[in-house]
Amino acid sequence: METRENIERHLNVLCKEIGARPTGSEANHTAVEYACREFERAGLDVLRQEFDCMDWVGNGGILTVGGKAVPMAAAPYSLPCSVQGELLCVSSREELRRAPVAGKIVLLCGELASEPLMPKGFVFWNPEEHREIISLLENGGVKAVLTVSLSPERFVPVIEDGDFEVPCAVVLPESLPRLCSGLPAALTLNAERRPAKAANVIAVYGSGKHKVCFSAHIDTKPGTPGALDNASGVAVLLAMAEELSGRELPYRIEFVLFNGEDHYSNPGEMAYLAAYLSSPSEYVCAFNIDGAGVKGQDFAYSFYECPEQLTSSISGFAKKAEGFKQTEPWPQGDHTLFSFSGVPAISITSAGIFALADSVLHTENDTLELIDSKRLETLVKFLLYSV
Numbered sequence: 001m002e003t004r005e006n007i008e009r010h011l012n013v014l015c016k017e018i019g020a021r022p023t024g025s026e027a028n029h030t031a032v033e034y035a036c037r038e039f040e041r042a043g044l045d046v047l048r049q050e051f052d053c054m055d056w057v058g059n060g061g062i063l064t065v066g067g068k069a070v071p072m073a074a075a076p077y078s079l080p081c082s083v084q085g086e087l088l089c090v091s092s093r094e095e096l097r098r099a100p101v102a103g104k105i106v107l108l109c110g111e112l113a114s115e116p117l118m119p120k121g122f123v124f125w126n127p128e129e130h131r132e133i134i135s136l137l138e139n140g141g142v143k144a145v146l147t148v149s150l151s152p153e154r155f156v157p158v159i160e161d162g163d164f165e166v167p168c169a170v171v172l173p174e175s176l177p178r179l180c181s182g183l184p185a186a187l188t189l190n191a192e193r194r195p196a197k198a199a200n201v202i203a204v205y206g207s208g209k210h211k212v213c214f215s216a217h218i219d220t221k222p223g224t225p226g227a228l229d230n231a232s233g234v235a236v237l238l239a240m241a242e243e244l245s246g247r248e249l250p251y252r253i254e255f256v257l258f259n260g261e262d263h264y265s266n267p268g269e270m271a272y273l274a275a276y277l278s279s280p281s282e283y284v285c286a287f288n289i290d291g292a293g294v295k296g297q298d299f300a301y302s303f304y305e306c307p308e309q310l311t312s313s314i315s316g317f318a319k320k321a322e323g324f325k326q327t328e329p330w331p332q333g334d335h336t337l338f339s340f341s342g343v344p345a346i347s348i349t350s351a352g353i354f355a356l357a358d359s360v361l362h363t364e365n366d367t368l369e370l371i372d373s374k375r376l377e378t379l380v381k382f383l384l385y386s387v
Contacts, residue, residue, distance in 0.1 A: 007236065007380070010239065011235050015225040015368050020221070020224055021218065022055065022219060023262070024053045024054065031218050032201055044255070045204045046201065048200070049199055049275065054265070055194040056077045056191065056194065061169070061189040063185065066181065070179065072146070072155070075169055076221070081187060081189050083167070086103075087104070088100075090108060090112060091110025092112060093136075096137075101137070101140040105144045105187060107171070109180075119160070119164075122266070138165050138166055143166075143167075144187050145166050146179070146187075147159055148176065155170040155172070169189060200271060201218065204253070205244045205253040208249065210282055210284050212251045212286070212287070212387050213255075215257070215289070216290060217257070218258070219262050221362040223363075228371065229290070229361050229366055232371055235376065236289050236292065236376055239380045240384060251284055280343045285343065286344070286346070288348070290347070293372055295371065299324045299350065299351070301318060301327070301347065302327050302330065303329070304344070304345040310344055313386075321382050322378065323378065333349075335347040
C-alpha cells in the first residue's frame with residue numbers, strides 16, 4: 001500500500017501542485033527540483049544535467065479576415081507579429097513552389113496541413129518534403145503563416161518549431177470558407193521566445209560495471225497537467241527508487257528523467273545523447289515509460305534492437321504478470337533515443353494510448369482521473385522484478 005500511496009503523492013505534486021511544466025519554465029524547474037529531492041531521499045546519487053533551451057510565452061492575439069474575427073491560436077514557439085495583407089491559400093507543394101507568396105499571409109491547407117512538419121533541427125527523422133515546405137516559406141518573403149488544425153475540434157499545429165523564422169498561427173477547418181474568400185487579413189500574435197536553461201535528472205543506484213536504464217520524460221506541452229504524458233512515468237520511477245534501498249543487484253540502475261520530449265528541439269534528449277550514448281556497451285538495456293496507467297487498459301510493451309534472450313526474458317515476466325501485452329514497435333518516444341544509439345530498448349505505455357491523442361494528450365483533459373494508481377504499483381513491481 002505504501003508504494004501506491006507514494007505514487008499518488010508524486011502524481012498529485014506533479015499534476016495539481018505544479019501543473020503544466022514545459023521545458024525551461026519555472027514550473028519545469030520546480031518539477032526537476034522535486035524529483036531530485038525524492039531521488040536523494042531514497043539514497044541515490046543525483047546529477048542535474050543542465051542545458052540551454054528556449055522557453056516560450058504566448059499571450060493571445062487576433063486574426064481578422066475582411067474585418068471579422070476568425071478563431072485562431074498562436075503556434076507554440078511562434079515569433080510575434082502584427083501584419084496585414086492578402087491572404088493566399090495553398091494546398092500542395094507544387095502550388096507552393098509556383099505561388100507568389102512574397103508579402104502575403106499564407107494559409108497551408110489540404111495536403112500541406114495533413115501531418116505535422118518536423119522541426120528544422122530534428123535529426124532523427126526529417127523528410128525532404130518537410131524541409132522543402134519550410135524552406136519555401138522562410139525564403140519566400142512570407143509575412144505570416146496560417147495552418148489548418150490537424151484536429152477539427154481544437155488547435156493542433158502543423159508547425160511547432162522555435163527555429164522557424166516566420167510568425168505562425170493555427171486555424172480550424174470550419175473557418176476555411178472565410179479564409180479562402182479572397183478578403184484581406186490582419187494577424188497579431190503576442191508571443192515571446194525566451195532563452196532559458198533546464199536540466200535532465202539522472203539518479204544512480206549501485207556501482208556495477210554495466211547498467212540498466214529506466215527513463216521517463218518530466219516535461220509537458222504548455223497548458224496540460226500531463227498526467228498520462230508523463231507524470232505517471234515519473235511517479236513510477238520515483239516509486240521504484242524508494243523500493244531499491246538495501247538491494248544488491250548485478251547491475252547499477254540509472255534513472256533518467258528526460259526534459260524535452262514534448263519540446264520542439266528535444267534539448268534534454270540531445271544533451272543526454274551527446275554525454276552518455278556514445279558508449280552503448282555500458283548498457284544492458286533501457287526501459288522507457290510514457291503514457292502508462294490508463295484506467296481499464298493493459299500495459300503495452302514493445303522491443304527495439306533487443307537480442308532474443310532479452311526479448312524472451314521480458315516476455316516471460318510479462319506473461320506471469322497481470323495485464324501486460326506485447327504490441328508492435330512505435331517510433332514516437334524516448335525509447336528510440338536508445339535504440340538509435342545501439343542500446344536495446346523496451347517501451348512501456350498503455351494499450352489504446354493513441355486513441356487518446358486528439359482528445360486527451362497535450363490538452364487540459366490529461367488529468368489524474370484517467371490514471372489507475374494500483375496498476376502503476378503493479379508496473380513498479382514488474383520493473384523491479386525485471387532487473
